[in-house]
Amino acid sequence: MELLHSGKVRDVYADGDDILLVASDRVSIYDVVLPTAIPDKGKILTQLSLWWFEQLADVVPNHVISATDVPAEWAGRAVRCKRLEMVMVECIARGYLAGSGLKEYEKSGAICGVELPAGLIEGSALPEPIFTPTTKVAPGEGHDEFITYAEVEASVGADVAAELRRITLEVYRRGSEIAARNGILIADTKIELGFAGGRLVLGDELLTPDSSRFWAADEWRPGGAQRYLDKQFLRDWSAQSDWDRTAPGPEIPDEVVEATRNRYVEVYERLTGNRWV
Structure with a gap:
């Protein structure tokens, strides 16, 4: 597979005519990716999106082809999608x-x-x-x-x-x-x-x-x-610190991560x- 794009949160891979959208645990604010990940975030985003896509399927079609036909190492956080x-x-x-x-x-x-x-x-x-x-x-x-x-x-x-x-x-x-x-x-x-x-x-x-x-x-x-x-x-x-909203962002304390x-x-x-x- 070819990595097409690495965004703030998601990585996009080409797999034949399809793409694989892989949600990481990265978190960004003010367009800056912070150095500390939020555990399970990518899986939660993926599973919640899939749930909403199903709820609203009668409103507008979505890009999902499969949530299971993905590499095992990305299970739960990746979706096989149509190219748009x-x-x-x-x-x-x-x-x-x-x-x-x-x-x-x-x-x-x-x-x-x-x-x-x-x-x-x-x-x-x-x-x-x-x-x-x-x-x-x-x-x-x-x-x-x-x-x-x-x-x-x-x-x-x-x-x-x-x-x-x-x-x-x-x-x-x-x-x-x-x-x-x-x-x-x-x-x-x-x-x-x-x-x-x-x-x-x-x-x-x-x-x-x-x-x-x-x-x-x-x-x-x-x-x-x-x-x-x-x-x-x-x-x-982040507003409680002296961070100027430019990269690199601050480390997130454990209690804030939790x-x-x-x-x-x-x-x-x-x-x-x-x-x-």
């Missing part, structure tokens, strides 16, 4: 105000050209979920930037843009309904879409603690930080109803 022609737009849905969306709102009262009511605060629920696309920048070449829906249309055409928005918002809506039944709020999520056989197909990962903000619903209180069940916990930990892993496990178990072993 990726759309060069990061597709993000937001239902709550947090992160970069909060900062953008505080500057302009809008996100990606979508005007929002005045007076919202950190953690506020939005009147309805919104599509907030960004550019897709290669690792090491800067940061993704917000773009308007009109800019998406100009980039990929009106028909494709409409489908990107529809799929993203429906994935968020359905995912949020399922998560809410298990005591989890999905504040926002990012999905990857590409073409296979002329159809838009979900790729990469889906509704994981790496690609989404998960909050404990019973502790949700607008006006400040929430109880995060995702890697925002690591971002908050607390981070526990959050990933908790999300997996609460969403799927399966125990992580």
Whole structure:
């Protein structure tokens, strides 16, 4: 097999007409891979994504060919997938105000050209979920930037843009309904879409603690930080140091590694109803 790409978390290999997507235990924040791994993280991301792909198969097809036809050394963390022609737009849905969306709102009262009511605060629920696309920048070449829906249309055409928005918002809506039944709020999520056989197909990962903000619903209180069940916990930990957010990142203390892993496990178990072993 040929290594095609080594990303912040996943390695991509070519195997004939297929690709193998292998999730590592690496963790990145602010586009920097930290030197300390989170045990089982790659397997949790893979198994949770597979579960979500199955739950949302009627919304949009996905790239999975097999989760078992993979080399034994990658069992549980690798997926055999279709090759996709990726759309060069990061597709993000937001239902709550947090992160970069909060900062953008505080500057302009809008996100990606979508005007929002005045007076919202950190953690506020939005009147309805919104599509907030960004550019897709290669690792090491800067940061993704917000773009308007009109800019998406100009980039990929009106028909494709409409489908990107529809799929993203429906994935968020359905995912949020399922998560809410298990005591989890999905504040926002990012999905990857590409073409296979002329159809838009979900790729990469889906509704994981790496690609989404998960909050404990019973502790949700607008006006400040929430109880995060995702890697925002690591971002908050790093903010307590003098790290300038450039490589190399800081080593993660054992207790923070354990607390981070526990959050990933908790999300997996609460969403799927399966125990992580």
